Amino acid sequence: MTTVDQPREPALSSERGLSRSYARPRRTPLTWVRGGGLAAFLFLVPLLFVFGAFSWYPIVRTAIMAFQHTNLVEAPTWVGFQNFAAVWHDPLFRVAVKNTAYFALLALLFGYPIPLMAAVLMSEVRKRRGVYSVLAFLPVVIPPVVGVLLWKTFYDASSLGVFNTILHWVGLGPYPWLQSQQWAMPSLVLYSTWANAGATIIIYLAALIGVNPELYEAASVDGAGVLRKVWHITLPQIRGVLLVTLILQIIGTAQVFLEPYLFTSGGPNNATLTVLLLIYNYAFANSLGGNYGLATALSLMLAGFLVVFSLVYLRATRSWSTR
Amino acid sequence: MSKPSSGGGLISELQWLKPGTRWGMRGLQVLLLVALVVIGLGPILWLAKSAITPTIDTISHPMALFPHGAAWSNLSQAWNDVHVGRYFWNTVVIAFGSWAVQIVVATTGGFALSVLRPRYAPLIKGLLLATLFVPAIVLLVPLYIEVVHLPIVHKSLIDSYWALWLPYGASAFNVIIVTRFFDNLPREIFEAAEIDGAGPFQLFWRIVLPMSKPILGVVSVFAVLVSWKDFLWPSLVLPNPNVQPLSVRLPSIELQTSVGVFLAAMFIACLVPIAGFLIFQRSFLGGTGLGGAIKG
Numbered sequence: 001m002t003t004v005d006q007p008r009e010p011a012l013s014s015e016r017g018l019s020r021s022y023a024r025p026r027r028t029p030l031t032w033v034r035g036g037g038l039a040a041f042l043f044l045v046p047l048l049f050v051f052g053a054f055s056w057y058p059i060v061r062t063a064i065m066a067f068q069h070t071n072l073v074e075a076p077t078w079v080g081f082q083n084f085a086a087v088w089h090d091p092l093f094r095v096a097v098k099n100t101a102y103f104a105l106l107a108l109l110f111g112y113p114i115p116l117m118a119a120v121l122m123s124e125v126r127k128r129r130g131v132y133s134v135l136a137f138l139p140v141v142i143p144p145v146v147g148v149l150l151w152k153t154f155y156d157a158s159s160l161g162v163f164n165t166i167l168h169w170v171g172l173g174p175y176p177w178l179q180s181q182q183w184a185m186p187s188l189v190l191y192s193t194w195a196n197a198g199a200t201i202i203i204y205l206a207a208l209i210g211v212n213p214e215l216y217e218a219a220s221v222d223g224a225g226v227l228r229k230v231w232h233i234t235l236p237q238i239r240g241v242l243l244v245t246l247i248l249q250i251i252g253t254a255q256v257f258l259e260p261y262l263f264t265s266g267g268p269n270n271a272t273l274t275v276l277l278l279i280y281n282y283a284f285a286n287s288l289g290g291n292y293g294l295a296t297a298l299s300l301m302l303a304g305f306l307v308v309f310s311l312v313y314l315r316a317t318r319s320w321s322t323r
Numbered sequence: 324m325s326k327p328s329s330g331g332g333l334i335s336e337l338q339w340l341k342p343g344t345r346w347g348m349r350g351l352q353v354l355l356l357v358a359l360v361v362i363g364l365g366p367i368l369w370l371a372k373s374a375i376t377p378t379i380d381t382i383s384h385p386m387a388l389f390p391h392g393a394a395w396s397n398l399s400q401a402w403n404d405v406h407v408g409r410y411f412w413n414t415v416v417i418a419f420g421s422w423a424v425q426i427v428v429a430t431t432g433g434f435a436l437s438v439l440r441p442r443y444a445p446l447i448k449g450l451l452l453a454t455l456f457v458p459a460i461v462l463l464v465p466l467y468i469e470v471v472h473l474p475i476v477h478k479s480l481i482d483s484y485w486a487l488w489l490p491y492g493a494s495a496f497n498v499i500i501v502t503r504f505f506d507n508l509p510r511e512i513f514e515a516a517e518i519d520g521a522g523p524f525q526l527f528w529r530i531v532l533p534m535s536k537p538i539l540g541v542v543s544v545f546a547v548l549v550s551w552k553d554f555l556w557p558s559l560v561l562p563n564p565n566v567q568p569l570s571v572r573l574p575s576i577e578l579q580t581s582v583g584v585f586l587a588a589m590f591i592a593c594l595v596p597i598a599g600f601l602i603f604q605r606s607f608l609g610g611t612g613l614g615g616a617i618k619g
Contacts (some may be wrong), residue, residue: 036439145552153582169335279463300461
């Protein structure tokens with residue numbers, strides 16, 4: 001018990017390495033216990049149990065189930081790539097992919113520049129910056145179910161809806177919002193931006209405060225105005241954070257579920273059916289029993305796409321982000 | 324030279340002295356503040372107002388301020404008649420249990436990986452990091468099937484809170500930030516304690532945990548918040564309405580009751596997260612736990 005620290009001493013750890021290959025008899029269960037091995041293992045039991053049972057095992061199981069036909073009643077049968085083929089030929093698959101890409105694109109258009117501009121302005125606030133941060137972050141802590149259902153009442157399509165009332169004051173509307181095939185998705189993205197922009201603002205703010213003030217001073221000496229400093233110093237200095245938030249946002253929006261599920265259930269006419277909603281529908285919406293094979297096949301396809309996309313993205317931006 | 328508390332440095336003091344820049348910037352900042360109040364606070368204020376407004380007024384004049392007085396009874400009706408009180412309590416139990424499991428897993432695991440360091444520690448760390456790159460959706464279906472029918476013990480966790488507590492405990496993010504924190508604790512103190520005869524359990528309980536209050540605070544805040552916010556997973560594994568948390572019940576409450584009572588229920592559902600945020604602002608705005616929060 002007193003030699004807990006051993007592995008960090010270089011001399012001792014190399015001796016241990018030797019003992020494994022040559023002096024095996026020296027490592028008995030008793031020396032393992034005395035050396036703190038049992039204590040270390042006991043401390044890892046909760047982690048190994050929880051992650052083994054509820055993280056690592058299900059991940060492996062997904063990869064298996066995607067190639068099986070399972071309905072929880074009969075024994076699963078291997079079907080090769082049939083599930084993937086079935087998903088690929090499902091006409092809803094294309095719709096869901098297109099809608100998810102559309103959601104991600106709109107979310108980038110709304111949700112990428114606005115937090116950046118807000119954070120740049122906020123970083124120059126000289127008094128009570130905390131008030132700005134709290135106000136910006138407030139929507140992030142609202143439980144998403146409350147946020148979505150609240151905005152659903154705001155989006156009421158009648159002329160007495162909250163947004164339609166406000167727009168009526170300036171002579172606009174009424175708009176159909178969620179009930180229109182054309183406007184349902186932008187409405188979802190508008191809510192999503194409201195609910196999530198605050199977190200991005202706080203990340204940008206932390207990055208902006210880390211920019212070396214001497215760079216700004218040097219630029220000022222050279223006569224650069226505020227906008228030129230934003231373009232030539234601020235943005236290049238925080239480009240690492242900008243690149244990370246971009247990829248995280250794309251990964252997040254690719255998995256959008258709650259908004260289409262609670263706002264529109266994928267409607268009207270599948271205009272807001274996303275990939276995750278389709279996975280949910282495959283697995284859980286059918287009262288006759290879920291098609292778990294299709295659901296896991298589609299989740300694997302999405303996960304594979306996201307991993308490949310992230311790797312390509314990191315590769316493509318590596319030289320740019322560290323130059 | 325008397326400096327006002329300096330900004331990020333984008334605008335030099337010299338430029339700040341120019342009236343055009345200063346007033347232009349101040350104007351933009353006031354505009355931003357107004358926008359933040361309207362956008363960030365506005366919907367919540369509307370919800371607070373409507374929670375105590377008679378249904379008929381909210382429907383016919385959503386933006387009017389108490390045209391026919393307040394209806395405080397919405398709150399008590401929501402709490403008692405549509406059982407928000409019970410669902411609220413369910414939410415508290417779920418949040419508390421997932422907090423406890425997450426703290427136990429993250430601290431014991433972090434202690435073993437950072438301080439005790441068995442020779443297989445790098446393997447476990449690698450597996451934890453790998454799970455960070457797996458999108459959560461991959462887990463959904465197999466985890467559900469596993470909860471319906473647990474292998475080995477052949478039990479079902481459906482309608483049991485363990486179906487939430489245990490999977491929430493498998494947060495690689497928690498373990499990693501706690502391990503990082505432990506890595507930065509001074510080794511000399513551990514060595515001194517060992518020389519004084521402290522075993523690993525005493526080291527953990529008497530030395531490491533008391534020194535880790537800041538990181539435990541961050542993990543706790545996010546543990547409670549995440550379980551408070553979750554919808555999809557509890558809605559799948561808790562089909563019995565009597566044990567469901569508030570967030571899962573809200574869509575059904577909307578169909579069961581009047582608009583006023585429903586909005587009162589929604590208002591009650593955000594009180595705890597908002598209060599928690601205002602009290603523990605630093606944990607939220609410090610940026611530690613924001614990694615997973617980016618979307619849209």
